[in-house]
Amino acid sequence: MNRTAIQSPPSESTIGWRNARVLAVCQALFISAMSINLTLTGLVGYTLAGNKAYATLPFSLITVAAALTTVFASLWMQRIGRRLGFAAGALVCAVGGLVSIGAIMRGDFVLFCVGTACMGVFQAFAQYYRLAAADGVSLDRKSKAISLVMTGGVIAAVLGPLVAQWSRGAVPGNAFAGAYAVVTLLGLLTVIVLMWQYQDLQRPRSTLRVSPAESETTRQDQIRPMRVILSQPIFIAALANNLIGYAVMMFIMTATPLAMINCNYGIDDSVSVIQWHLVAMYAPSFFTGWLIQRYGVTMVLLTGTALCGLCVALAGMANDLANFYLALLCLGLGWNFMFVGGTTLLARAYRPGEQGKAQATSEFSTFAATALASLGAGQLLIHMGWANMNMAVLPLLALSAVATLTWAWQERRASLQLT
Helix, strand or coil, rough: CHHHCCCCCCCHHHHHHHHHHHHHHHHHHHHHHHHHHHHHHHHHHHHHCCCCCCCCCCHHHHHHHHHHHHHHHHHHHHHHHHHHHHHHHHHHHHHHHHHHHHHHHHCHHHHHHHHHHHHHHHHHHHHHHHHHHHCCCCCHHHHHHHHHHHHHHHHHHHHHHHHHHHHHHCCCEEEEHHHHHHHHHHHHHHHHHHHHHCCCCCCCCHHHHCCHHHHHHHHHHCCCCCCHHHHHHHHHHHHHHHHHHHHHHHHHHHHHHHHHHHHCCCHHHHHHHHHHHHHHHHHCCCHHHHHHHHHCCHHHHHHHHHHHHHHHHHHHHHHCHHHHHHHHHHHHHHHHHHHHHHHHHHHHHHCCCCCCHHHHHHHHHHCCCCCHHHHHHHHHHHHHCCCHHHCCCCHHHHHHHHHHHHHHHHHHHHHHCCC
């Protein structure tokens, strides 16, 4: 008997989980590149900027570029497929690394801003890794697929800052160019992995041939207007946790290296604090999906909000090195719970065919808010001080908790009505 004749093709579930593993590798490469930027971009900006108040501008432009690109990225990938879209984003990362090297060698602050903005384009595409994984599996396994992708950042969170520290002297006569050469390499590796291993589950829209009548029927029967999707309590809770969790995390993390320099700590100290912060951001992904299934997404989201609040309390207590470590650890863990939980809700908030515009709306809103937060971090640190700028995020965290509790209450009321 011909063995190959009876072999069935892999199911969509099998392909979905294989894609999730591939995306976990891509997430590791992305976080490695991003952690190098998170560790060094503020310092490079401080070195190149004539006006030191603009030292965090290159760092902020990562988020600004991500916000400006994220809607295009979602809609474009819906048309051409995620494989090519993800690969294009990674290629922009490689270009950004090369531009950053040239800027550092020339001492050109404006050109360095262009290079870091390319990292934002890469981030806009890479942020859809977790959503692509969630879309490829069944409803009850979405949180685990999201967590699987996020675990790819764990090793990268440890190695990224170490690579940044090690590669600072790789180019003779320049302290930072070598690190951005590594960024270029990581972008190219991501392209190779995606083109070699990733498989689109859904055919790109540009390859579909649907009659106008069929298209209109599908639109009327299945795809809802964006205002209907936005008005859902589950979408509001998802957006609140993703947006506020990310903005608060980036706001505090952007200012941390500069705050530590103001407290007379060295570059190696700030590298170490950011390194452990990144570990706290991604290491919980090994069990966040299980926690959501075991205790519910509401409990995980509220715990994440509380941990971010604890970060604020620790930051206001003292400027000891231990407080910087503890505050950033709580911030990273809180962000993970809010982000994975919020993404889980987001993946449940849209129907097939709605993901392009629903995901684009969520990601654009998140990055726009995060861009504003990171742009204001340096200025608020100078004018308000470390402790007071941390206190400023408490109303936002309270708003996130209210959105979560409102959705949970309405879900409970709906379930009681059904019984």
